[in-house]
Structure formats: structure tokens, C-alpha cells
Amino acid sequence: MTNVPHQIPRLLSLTLLPWLLVACAATGPRDAPEAALAPPSQLDNPGKALASRIGAEFARQDGREADVALELAASARLSDRPELARTALRAAMRARNDAVSTEMLSRWRALAPDDKLVDAYAAAMALGKGKTSDATALITPRQDDPKLPTDMVEALRWLPDLDRILPFLSTLADLSPTAAAAITYSRFADTAKAPEFARDILDSAIERAPEDAILRAYRARLVQESNPELARADLQQAVLLKPDSRELRLSLAAVEDLQGRTDLAARVLEAFPGKDEDVIGVQLAYAAKSEDPALITSACKRLAGLDKPHPSQRLQLLGTCAELAEDAAEAIRVYRQIGKDDAEFVEAQMRIAAVQVQGAQFADSQKTLEQLREAGTLNREELVRTYLLESESAATANDDKLALDALNRGLDALPDDQDLLYARSLRHENVGDIKGAEADLRRLIEIDPENADALNALGYTLADNTKRYQEALSLIEQAMVLKPDDAAILDSMGWVKFHMGELDEAISLLKAAYEKQAEAEIAAHLGEALWQAGREDEARLVWEEAKAQQPEDPALINTLKRYGL
Numbered sequence: 001m002t003n004v005p006h007q008i009p010r011l012l013s014l015t016l017l018p019w020l021l022v023a024c025a026a027t028g029p030r031d032a033p034e035a036a037l038a039p040p041s042q043l044d045n046p047g048k049a050l051a052s053r054i055g056a057e058f059a060r061q062d063g064r065e066a067d068v069a070l071e072l073a074a075s076a077r078l079s080d081r082p083e084l085a086r087t088a089l090r091a092a093m094r095a096r097n098d099a100v101s102t103e104m105l106s107r108w109r110a111l112a113p114d115d116k117l118v119d120a121y122a123a124a125m126a127l128g129k130g131k132t133s134d135a136t137a138l139i140t141p142r143q144d145d146p147k148l149p150t151d152m153v154e155a156l157r158w159l160p161d162l163d164r165i166l167p168f169l170s171t172l173a174d175l176s177p178t179a180a181a182a183i184t185y186s187r188f189a190d191t192a193k194a195p196e197f198a199r200d201i202l203d204s205a206i207e208r209a210p211e212d213a214i215l216r217a218y219r220a221r222l223v224q225e226s227n228p229e230l231a232r233a234d235l236q237q238a239v240l241l242k243p244d245s246r247e248l249r250l251s252l253a254a255v256e257d258l259q260g261r262t263d264l265a266a267r268v269l270e271a272f273p274g275k276d277e278d279v280i281g282v283q284l285a286y287a288a289k290s291e292d293p294a295l296i297t298s299a300c301k302r303l304a305g306l307d308k309p310h311p312s313q314r315l316q317l318l319g320t321c322a323e324l325a326e327d328a329a330e331a332i333r334v335y336r337q338i339g340k341d342d343a344e345f346v347e348a349q350m351r352i353a354a355v356q357v358q359g360a361q362f363a364d365s366q367k368t369l370e371q372l373r374e375a376g377t378l379n380r381e382e383l384v385r386t387y388l389l390e391s392e393s394a395a396t397a398n399d400d401k402l403a404l405d406a407l408n409r410g411l412d413a414l415p416d417d418q419d420l421l422y423a424r425s426l427r428h429e430n431v432g433d434i435k436g437a438e439a440d441l442r443r444l445i446e447i448d449p450e451n452a453d454a455l456n457a458l459g460y461t462l463a464d465n466t467k468r469y470q471e472a473l474s475l476i477e478q479a480m481v482l483k484p485d486d487a488a489i490l491d492s493m494g495w496v497k498f499h500m501g502e503l504d505e506a507i508s509l510l511k512a513a514y515e516k517q518a519e520a521e522i523a524a525h526l527g528e529a530l531w532q533a534g535r536e537d538e539a540r541l542v543w544e545e546a547k548a549q550q551p552e553d554p555a556l557i558n559t560l561k562r563y564g565l
Helices: 007-026 045-061 065-077 082-094 098-111 117-128 132-142 148-156 166-175 179-191 195-208 213-223 228-241 246-258 262-270 277-290 293-304 312-324 328-335 345-358 362-374 380-396 400-413 418-430 434-447 452-465 469-482 487-499 503-516 520-532 536-549 554-562
Strands: none
Touching (some): 065 098, 098 117, 117 148, 148 179, 166 195, 195 213, 213 228, 228 246, 246 262, 262 293, 312 328, 345 380, 380 400, 400 418, 418 434, 418 452, 452 469, 469 487, 487 503, 520 536
């Protein structure tokens, strides 16, 4: 039976459906022979209506819109339920069946004479035929009804050719000159991918009501990408009109940040009255991003001034405040107030360990992490982070042996963890153990052959530390297929081309990488390629720019030393 077309079961179900309905309805005691099956023509109206609705669903699944409308109309004719006539009308409008649309509209009106939505559908149908005066006449009696815009949008969305009716949306908005109506029609135009109509509606509404903050906020959202300065101006005006609106202030702050004015984003929220903890938290985030000490201090003072006792989430933020103020002792004191049963406990302990590393308290950091692991409550991701942080702590203390030992213990506890393997490969390379680095990276590729980062890292390691350039090239090419626009992979490809003596191609690739990600290590490579190509002045400019931004980068420092600069 495997060669039977898959459509046959559905066709059989359609053919047998009326009989099955009768059979189900007529099922009775086995000793009642008079309960014979009735043919489909003798189905009662509810049964026929149900059969038509099921037929409509099958037609919908097959994409046969015309048949959907016909089946639903057949069902509606057999019922006194007005919602069935409305459903059939929608399908007929979508299928461009004017005759059935007109019939179902009349049936709906007859079954529900007080339903005002009927006139909205009648107006929509008139608009679909280009009869704007008829449409206007139908809805003008409801022009003061606040539900009219919603009803009209509900009806209009079933028309298949929206281009014809979009110009009429401004007329509809003028007919109901309220902010809510303008927003409703504008949103409909925007959903219909007609932003110019959406904008026109809002422009007219704002001319009528320039002091309406909500209209300005909605226009700001609409034009945020196409006209960011107008979006900003609208939100600024909206905040002036409603200074106590948290939503408007958060929106304006988001726009300021998006346009590169993060300090102003923090100031917008700084001026928000009251003690809204969520707003203050966002203010702190913007302040920290701006790296403005005064803004950070302001946000932290507001946070500390909230009602006590401080909940654990707030304590976490106050600990962050202390870190930003470079007050390690205060940060640790605050983080330690977060209890073991609090959701923030693990993160707080991680921050304590990190602060201890920054303060050169390496033994204390290691102890903090060991105690956290011994508690036995960490999930896998958290456990991995403890080993990574412990390794970083040891490396910061210039203890390469202990840094490797932490990763080895992590991999003993979590074999083949990819984050730990990758970290250990980097640690091997840092201490000159290229074989160890290669082994870990090859294991990563064995676990996941499409790990672009591992492929790139191995290719770069071979290019930078061996003369196996063809092998390195092959690995980096595989990585580039997976991540063609990745700056690190472009840098690796440029670097291996440099080692292979293909300077022009190397410079082109390294420039592309540097344009995507202006990091000092990429600048070191690009400058070296330019220097070797005899373009020493260009090399110096690249290096000077990178040194101004990242003066402590080890790759750049080593490169400059090799060239006596």
C-alpha cells in the first residue's frame, strides 16, 4: 500500500464525512433495526453546516480560498448564528467573491440588526470597490463613536487589495479626530507596509493636537530608523508634556543611547522623580556604560536611598556600584549580605572572587571558589565559570602552573567541556606548549567539526608558531566558510597569507578585519604586513592609532619592540 497517493485518505474522509456524522447521530441499541443510516441528502441542517465548515477547513489547508468562501457560505445559510455569516463574509472578501460577500453581509445584518460592526464591513466593501462616498455615508453616523476606528480596521484587514484603500485612511482619521483613532489607523497602515501613510496620519493628528504626548511617542517609534532626529525631538517634547511618565523617559533614554549619547540617556532617567527601582537600575546601566563617575555616583546614591532592608537584587546592584567606585572592601561587604537561598547568591560569590583577584588576593579568591564548589549546588555552567575564574586568577598572579591545574581539574570534573578545552588551549599556547594547545583544539574539532572558533584558533596557532602554513590555511578556510564576515577569522587568514609571502592579499584581508574590529592585535598584524610591503609610513599610522586606544596590548607591544619602535 505504500504507493497509494497521500491525498486519498483526505478525499475518503470528505466523501464519508456526511455518512459518519449520520452514523454517529444514529447509533443506538443493537436490537433497534429501524435506526437505519440516512443518506447525506437527509442530514439535518446542523449536520450539513458542520460538514461544510469541515470542508472549508480542508480547503483552507490546501490554499483554496474560493472554496473556503463557498463552504462557509453554505454553512452560514443553514444556521441562524450571525457569527457564521460574518465568518463567511470575511472569507468571501478575501476571495474577491462579490456576490457571496453581498449575500453574507445581508444575512448578517438580518440576523444581527443592532450590530454596528456590520456597517464597518459594508463601508470596507464599498472602499474595496472604489466607492468612497458610499463608504463615508455608511460610517458618518458613527463618527463620534470611539469604537469606529477599531471596527473599521477589523473590517479593512479582510480586503485583499489594500493599496486601493490606504489613501482613504487619512479621511477616516479626519472623520474621528482623536489621538486613539489616529494611532489605530496609523498602526494599520504600518502593518500594511505603508509607512508613508502611517506617517501622514500622525503628522495631521499632531498638527491638530501638538500637546498630545502619546501621539508624539507613537510617531517617534514609527520614524526611529528613518528619521532618528525627529524621533528624538518627539520624545523630548513628550517627556516635557508628561515628565512623570516612566515609559516616555525610558523610551527617550533608549533613543539617546542608540544615537551614541549614553550620558544623556542616564541624565534623562536621573531627572525622573520618585523611587522607581527599575528606572534607577537602567539609569545605573547607562551611567556605567558612559563611564562618567558623577553619573555613576548619582545613580548609586539613589539606589542606596531606597527603602531598607535592601532585597538581594538591589544588593547585587549596590555591589556593582562599589566595584565601579573601585571600593573592593565595600563591594565584598555588600555581596556577602546576599543569602545562600537568594537567586543572586552564586553570582555574588563569583563577583567576590573576581574582586579578590583584582585586589591581588589570589588565595582568598581561590578559597571563595572552592567553597562555592563544595556546596554542591552549582549547575554545569556555573561550575565551569568557577574553574575559568580560578585559572584567570592564577594567571593574573603569574602562576602558569596553577592556572593550568585549575583547568585540568575542571576537565577532570567535566570531561570534554568545550569552554574549558578552549581556555586550556590558550593557556598551553601562552606557556609555549604548542603541542598541548593543538591537542585541545583538535579535540574540540572532533567534538564539533563545525566549531568555527576552534578551526580558526588552530589555524592561527599553526600559522603563528609553526611553518605548517598550508595546513593552517586549510583550517582557516573551513572557519571562513562557517563565519565569512568574522573579524578574527579575517585576521587569521590575513596573517597566514602574510607568512606565505602573499603581502597584497594579506593587507587586503587585514584591512577588512581592522575595519570590522579595531583591535590592537589586528593593527599589529596589519602594520607588520604594510611594513614588509615597503609602506612604512602607513604602518606607523596604524600602530600609533592602535597604541592610543590600547597601549597595554601585548601583541602590539611585542611587534613595536621587534621593529625598534
